[in-house]
Amino acid sequence: MNYFQIWGIGFILTLSLSLSAQQVPDTGYVAHWNHPPYAMGEGPVVGVDGAHNNFHKLNAGFRAFGNVAEAGGFRVVSVDESFTEESLSDLDILVIANPLHASNLGNWQLPCPSAFTAFEIKAVDRWVKNGGRLILIADHMPFGGAAYDLGMNFGIEWENGFASIESGGFGDLFTDHFAPFTNADSINSIRTFTGSAMSSNRADVYPIIILSEGTLNLPTIAWNFDSLNTAKPLAGYYQGCWTRAEKGIVVCLGEAAGLTSQLVGPEEYPVGISTPRVGGNLGFIQDMLISLAPENDDFMEALGWLRYREKTTKVGDIPFRFQVIDWQRQPDGHIMLSGEIIGSAVSFEENEEDYFVVEVGPMESDDPNYDDRFSRWRQVSEFTFSREPIVYPD
Known part of the structure; x- marks a missing residue:
């Protein structure tokens, strides 16, 4: 997990989480809102992608995220077909978490092609520019590669690697960051679990999380750091950013586990928003959803x-x-x-x-x-x- 600071908000990294570790979705996670923004089932429609070999789907690894949204009155649906003008038309917010190209199923090594066709990227682009809200989440390799083309469509370049404190290892990272789209004053801390990094040379891409000291490891095989082909300083990269695209908004985040809840290992240790002393992850999700609602x-x-x-x-x-x-x-x-x-x-x-x-x-x-x-x-x-x-x- 990574620790970051934004005007009193912390982001903490205390363990590394391999997505290949034994884990099951925490489907029973119960989310609490102090003031739910909508009556049950009357809020904006949130679609969670399930059509692109996603490691996190609504009724799998991202069920807890869905529980949070539903408890706030948002209407949550699974998007189980390719992205087209028709399949996106009823959505207010589209959440894509850890998509993957079919060639990388059980094969987490280079190359890592786009999870989306050129036609789908154009469909998402049109939907966003007409007012849609996109939350694109891609973890460490191979997910950064799968999200690369869609991110680049909005001027955000993903690194298909691992954010770490030192070559081959993981630890705490400290930095300042800026999240104007979320009411972060109410959040004391938030944890992320390893994750990827991204950058942009566009002035209209605004950071949410800015990484500082550490190393960006880019192995040829996921988790095999003996196969490193590139390692470079992490300072200045983002682990979260956002931008506008005409009438719409795009939020890119480089870590998924901190936005849901999973049970890991034989002891079913809670990881994510249910992790003990996890801080403000739940509040971050809630504020992000409220802020991205079109009427807000x-x-x-x-x-x-x-x-x-x-x-x-x-x-x-x-x-x-x-x-x-x-x-x-x-x-x-x-x-x-x-x-x-x-x-x-x-x-x-x-x-x-x-x-x-x-x-x-x-x-x-x-x-x-x-x-x-x-x-x-x-x-x-x-x-x-x-x-x-x-x-x-x-």
Whole structure:
């Protein structure tokens, strides 16, 4: 597992998990939402891919992920046919976890061709650009190779290897990362289990997890590090990132086990979101699903704007940050955000009024090419401060 830090959020690596180890899906995992976003069965439709030799399918390794989504009111279905305009038409969110080309079944070695045909990639591309939300998850080799072509379609290049602390081994990795699309203030830590890495040279691809010290191992045979053909520094690679594609959103993640729950070995040790002291994996999944729901697109943008501001704004000479506690959409399309000011020695009105409320609204521009994500929102009202947190009624 990898340990990362985002403004108080940790990502932890404490063991390496071979997908070839004895493991069964934790189908009985029960997910709890403090405030389910939708009534049962009335939320957006989440389709989990099961048509591409996936190691994780809805009714197999990814059942716990489905349980989380269903407990929040999302409608979860298995997508068991090739991707076409018709097969994707009823989906709001498409989740692809560890796809695999048929030639790599039981044969985890190079070459690792794409799990998707060119026709399917075009179908997914059109679906996303028309407003679809894609979550593409590819673990260590051979899954990075299977996802490579689909990721590259959106400007994200997967490395078909293993993220590790040292050549041939696994350990802790520490870094900062930035996740504006998820309300990560509520998450203390999250664990990932080995996984892959990715990169992009596009300015509109935003990191979720940035890897730092370590080695990217690229063996010719999975888990056989005596067959290494390449090993290079891991620093600067992503283990998660996201981007926009016209009306849609693409999230790419380089590790799958931390997004579900499995029972490993004869003792059925829980691995994933059910791992003891796992941290914020469940909250990460919940926030990601809420943020990717089509009707919450404006909240995602507003929260991204606020988080960008906190990286560039100071109170006097003292850096500070906003911790969002609640938000409410207004009839005019504006967003009211409330939360707490966090920062050493920051004081408002005798150091007692440390909670804030601010209203933001979309920035209007006559430029048809105007699409600066961090300038798309503007501050509508002055920050107001109080001694008590403000939580909006449901």
